[in-house]
Amino acid sequence: MRPAVIGAGVTGIVAAYRLSQRGYACDVYERWPGLGGQAATLDVGGGHLLERYYHHLFTSDRHIVELYEELGMPDEIEWRPSSVAMFVDGDSHAFTSPADLLRFSPMSSAARVRMGAAVVWPQRRYPTVDPFHDVTxxxxxxxxxxxxxxxxVWGPLLHEKFGRHADQIAMAWLWSTADGSPSDHGKQARNELLGYPRHSWELLYDRLRDEIERAGGRVMIDRPAARLARGDGSLVVVPGAAGSFRSGHDPREFAVVEEGEAYDGVIATVSQ
Ligand SMILES: Cc1cc2nc3c(=O)[nH]c(=O)nc-3n(C[C@H](O)[C@H](O)[C@H](O)COP(=O)(O)OP(=O)(O)OC[C@H]3O[C@@H](n4cnc5c(N)ncnc54)[C@H](O)[C@@H]3O)c2cc1C
Incomplete structure (x- = not known):
């Protein structure tokens, strides 16, 4: 079987790596001239790469931590105490611990206590996410x-993160951002640790790309999938011209200068 993956964000490049581990030579098409998608890095000179956006791991992000261990790089992730603050009505308020919440003056005392009790409640009361799919x-x-x-608190945070979709975000999302282990939850809330890659996420992408290529696959950057067509029992990925990322996000705007390549299966990991 010959598979292809569209998109070399974290999802795409890990999917291609998993296919490579199963013996498939997998081709990856990436629109942008670099790997990582929304978690891509930026060269700031002097051999230093920085995340383009604020990126950290929670201790509940077990799969990526296991991936670093699997690749023999467990020490690449550095865990640091969180020091989060909320900027409300012109003032900055520390917002990491339950004590910070109790001191959070933009809300009334009763509202702070009520929120504090409710924060730990869903995971204690409901060990699975099932009840939270149908409620926003x-x-x-x-x-x-x-x-x-x-x-x-939550309204401004969700509006910053999800924009016009903020009011439609399922409660399942908030449930899953808390630590998955109910017994750890109180400890986690008091001593929240956030994980950062010592040498940026790029090291992870490089390793995954090497593994994919070792298995005979190709990781092609600045090479978007401009069209996806049905072939004779196959799926054909028609690549867009180099530099197409300058035309925006819509593949219909990408110039096509080459014939497509046929695959037995295609996984698309594009955001929208
Ligand atoms: C500002 C910001 C901060 C964030 N902070 C955190 C954080 O701290 N911790 C955390 O866990 N998550 C964070 N996230 C979320 C996290 O970055 C994303 O969930 C994750 O990177 C998504 O990965 P993905 O591979 O699914 O999608 P994407 O990263 O969107 O990857 C999709 C890829 O597909 C490519 N593509 C699109 N169209 C085509 C095409 N036609 N042909 C080929 N390629 C195409 C894109 O260029 C992109 O590289 C943050 C996101 C943002 C925007």
């Missing part, structure tokens, strides 16, 4: 934590 975060927060918790 907004509905759940308003009901369990109260209106102030939505207006001063």
């Amino acid at each position: 975060t907004r509905e759940w927060v308003n009901r369990a934590m109260g209106r102030q918790a939505w207006d001063k």
Whole structure:
């Protein structure tokens, strides 16, 4: 079988790596002239790479931690205490520990206590995510934590993260961002640690690319999938011309200068 993956963000490059481990020579098509997608890095000179955006791991992100271990790089991730603050109504408020929440003056005292109790409640009460697929975060927060918790904390955070979709985000998302182990949850909230790669995520992408290529695959950057067509019992990926990323995100805008290549299966990992 000859597979292809569209997109070399974390999802795409890990999918191609897993296929390579199963003996498939997998081709990866990436629109951007680099790897990592939303978690890509930026060369700031002097041999230093930085994440383009703020990127960290939570201790609950077990799969990527296991991947680093699997690749023999367990020490690449550095765990540091979190030091998060909220900027509300012109003031900065520390926002890491339960004590910080109790001192969070933009909300009334009663609202702070109510939110604190509700933060640990869903995982203690519900060990699986199932009850949270059909309720939005907004509905759940308003009901369990109260209106102030939505207006001063969760609403602004979700609007920054999800824009116009903020009100439709399933509560399953918020449930899963907390630590997966209910017994660890209190400890986690008091001593939150965040993981950062010592040498940027690029090291991970390089390793995965090497493994994919060792298995006979190709990781092709600045080479978008401009079209996907049905062939004779296959799927044909038609590549866009180099530099197509300058035309935006819509593959219909990409110039096509080559014939497509046929694959038995294609995994698309593009965001939208
Ligand atoms: C500002 C910001 C901060 C974040 N911070 C964190 C964080 O701290 N911790 C965390 O865990 N997550 C964070 N995230 C989320 C995380 O970055 C994403 O969930 C993750 O990177 C998504 O990976 P992906 O491979 O699924 O998608 P993407 O990274 O979107 O990858 C999709 C890839 O497909 C490519 N592509 C698109 N169209 C085509 C095409 N036609 N042909 C070929 N290639 C194509 C794109 O160029 C891209 O490289 C953050 C996201 C943002 C935007």
